[in-house]
Amino acid sequence: MEKTIHxxxxxxxxxxxxxxxxxxxASMLGEDWNQIKISRLEAKEEIEPELMEQIAQxxxxxxxxxxxFDEEGAINIIANTFTDFKDNAQNVIAMNYYSAVNPIDKWMEALEExxxxxxxxxxxxxxxxxxxxxxxSGKK
Incomplete structure (x- = not known):
């Protein structure tokens, strides 16, 4: 059974x-378009090639x-490539590492010294x- 794309x-x-x-x-498609026509267009399973070209532009x-575009296929790709946080924790920690040394504080410490x-x-x-x-004064 072949699945048709809406x-x-x-x-x-x-x-x-x-x-x-x-x-x-609707205003992007031209003066003869309105909200109702867009709603009807989005309800169509198949759209004429010339109109599809205009929409794509x-x-x-x-x-x-x-x-x-197949939403189920996209969801499957996302689900199959998702990694859990615990699997990726070290990478996240490494990416979020930043120096705890504040250069302004170090500068102020040096000035005090x-x-x-x-x-x-x-x-x-x-x-x-x-x-x-x-x-x-002792010599005088």
Whole structure:
């Protein structure tokens, strides 16, 4: 038993995937189109080749996609290629790894260390000056 592909449903799916309402899609097809005609078009199992070409151009998809898209086949492909999180956990962790080192925090730590060293240097200089003043006043 050969399964026929409902071309009208495919038009509807591609229209919805692109976010077009029936009214907007009707205006894309021309002035003689309206929401009711789009609804009827999407109910058709088979669409005329010339009209299918016009629809494909409006939706910017290949005609073959509208003619041959099979939702069950697409669902099977997705189901067969889906991997569970636990199977893929290490890959996810590796992809989401980022350094916990914040460069701004490191910069601030370095500035604080520089400040402490500078203050110690100034204190030592003041002590040397005081010692030299004491020595020079003792010689006089």
């Amino acid at each position: 071309q009208g449903r495919n038009v509807k799916r591609f229209r919805e995937m692109q976010g077009y309402k029936q009214e907007a899609f 409006a939706l910017k998809v290949p005609v073959e996609a509208l003619k041959n 520089n400040k402490k060293l500078y203050m110690a240097l100034l204190k030592e200089k003041d002590e040397k000056i005081a010692l030299l003043e004491k020595l020079s």
